[in-house]
Amino acid sequence: MVKSFLHQIPVQTLAPKQLFQQPAIRERSVNERFSAHLQQEINKDTHQLTISKHAGERMEQRGIFINDKTWNQVSKKIYEAKTKGVNESLVILKDAALIVSAKNQTVITAMNRHEASSQIFTNINGTILLD
Template sequence: MDHRIHQVPQHALQFPTIKSHESKQSSISFKDILSQEQGLKISKHASQRLTERNIQIDDQQWQMIGEKVREAKKKGITDSLVVMNNAALLVNAKNHTVVTAMDRQEATSRIFTNINGTILMND
């Protein structure tokens, strides 16, 4: 029986790196977390549409829409149509961002694609 210590080659000691789920979580920026807590983000396009079409949504309505979008996201919805009395919004629930907006008259003559959920709001 040989009791001497043997030299182990350096390459034999290297272990494969395993990407854990935690590393994905650390890539979320503070800005993203803060915006989720504060409410919906509005894309430049959506902001222009809200202004052009004179769509008025008050803070309380925005807060309620944000809550419903968070609920939808928990149910696996990624892109949602939010239908209100005066407007329809396309919202990316995954990014918590309003993508576009239109008034209800305009929305009634449209076909909406690439959505997997609808939120009906009572004003």
């Protein structure tokens, strides 16, 4: 006569909360990595503005000089405006005013602040003030 033994393996039941806990952790990790990658790309200096021929000529004629630090600020703000749906923006600086196509990241025209104070700006759906 053969004796057979059954070995029972203890079974642990999982509550519904425990069943879904692991994927949530993985999803959060993926989101955190994506967020970090997105922020890294935003912080890159890939959002450089192009100066149109017309704007370049106006800047030269009017003696407008904008330093690199200010250009970087303008570039970042234009990119931010673009992400918020702005197509054409008026950028007001301490000594100059620029009309910039956020859509194309191109400076369309430039004028000094004195000249800009007597202008009417149309077809602009965003304004950036950088003093």
